[in-house]
Amino acid sequence: xxxxxxxxxxxxxxxxxxxxxxxxxxxxxxxxxxxxxxxxxxxxxxxxxxxxxxxxxxxxxxxxxxxxxxxxxxxxxxxxxxxxxxxxxxxxxxxxxxxxxxxxxxxxxxxxxxxxxxxxxxxxxxxxxxxxxxxxxxxxxxxxxxxxxxxxxxxxxxxxxxxxxxxxxxxxxxxxxxxxxxxxxxxxxxxxxxxxxxxxxxxxxxxxxxxxxxxxxxxxxxxxxxxxxxxxxxxxxxxxxxx
Numbered sequence: 001x002x003x004x005x006x007x008x009x010x011x012x013x014x015x016x017x018x019x020x021x022x023x024x025x026x027x028x029x030x031x032x033x034x035x036x037x038x039x040x041x042x043x044x045x046x047x048x049x050x051x052x053x054x055x056x057x058x059x060x061x062x063x064x065x066x067x068x069x070x071x072x073x074x075x076x077x078x079x080x081x082x083x084x085x086x087x088x089x090x091x092x093x094x095x096x097x098x099x100x101x102x103x104x105x106x107x108x109x110x111x112x113x114x115x116x117x118x119x120x121x122x123x124x125x126x127x128x129x130x131x132x133x134x135x136x137x138x139x140x141x142x143x144x145x146x147x148x149x150x151x152x153x154x155x156x157x158x159x160x161x162x163x164x165x166x167x168x169x170x171x172x173x174x175x176x177x178x179x180x181x182x183x184x185x186x187x188x189x190x191x192x193x194x195x196x197x198x199x200x201x202x203x204x205x206x207x208x209x210x211x212x213x214x215x216x217x218x219x220x221x222x223x224x225x226x227x228x229x230x231x232x233x234x235x236x237x238x239x240x241x242x243x
Contacts, residue, residue: 016159023167026146028218029199030057031171033100033138035179036107036192037131045128046183050175053135058168060143065160075148089148090207096141097203103134104196111190141203191228195221 034053038046074092077085147160182188198220202212 012159016163019160019163020166023146023163024170025218026142026214027057027167027171028221030054030139030142031175031178032192032195032199032221034135034175035182036189036196037103037134038179039183039189041128041131046179047176049128049131049135050179051172052132053139054168054172054175056136057139057143057171058164060139061147061164061168062161064143064147065157065164074144084209086207089144090209092141092144092207093203094207096138097200097205097207099137099141100196100200100203104193104200108190108193108197111193145203145206185228185232187231188228191224194224 030053034050038049038053041049074088076087078087078091080086147164182192198217202214202217205212
């Protein structure tokens with residue numbers, strides 16, 4: 001007989017709320033990447049790519065939660081280099097961080113130098129496949145980091161899955177407005193790419209054993225975002241006054 005005693009257990013509800021909040025915060029990195037990368041697609045394709053990206057993030061996280069023993073094994077030392085032990089988790093974080101650094105640097109270079117847009121239908125379809133593949137790769141990196149961080153905060157896998165589902169739902173709601181804002185205000189795209197550089201550095205640092213508290217990163221991102229929003233409002237007011 002299935003027991004539902006957990007419904008009245010305040011400890012379980014507290015762990016669900018805490019874990020959900022943490023998953024939402026950790027999902028900020030994912031939202032920024034998806035919002036930037038889908039901006040290279042037409043609106044209807046961008047929406048589809050964003051939906052696929054978040055769906056893959058949900059699937060990856062649930063699969064990892066259902067493979068907890070295997071996942072925990074990813075933290076076991078694999079080899080030692082220069083006195084520092086490296087695990088599969090470290091290698092995944094280093095690879096993901098390096099990809100973010102490469103991708104953000106490439107996009108910044110294109111924006112500064114002036115890239116050439118793709119106009120043919122074939123190229124748009126090819127771009128869609130490439131972008132979805134990139135989203136899937138980064139989703140996997142963020143999923144490993146997110147779930148490994150979550151382990152120990154909740155005793156029940158069901159609670160972890162519920163927290164992940166709620167967090168992904170919040171990310172889905174937030175990703176649309178964030179992507180739209182970046183698309184409407186080109187200067188915010190450069191800021192978002194700078195965020196990706198910072199996230200990439202943090203992932204590589206974590207992989208080599210130098211942990212940068214995420215709170216510092218998110219505080220810097222929040223401050224920069226507020227400043228950029230004020231700049232957007234100031235430009236809009238100047239345009240209205242000049243009209």
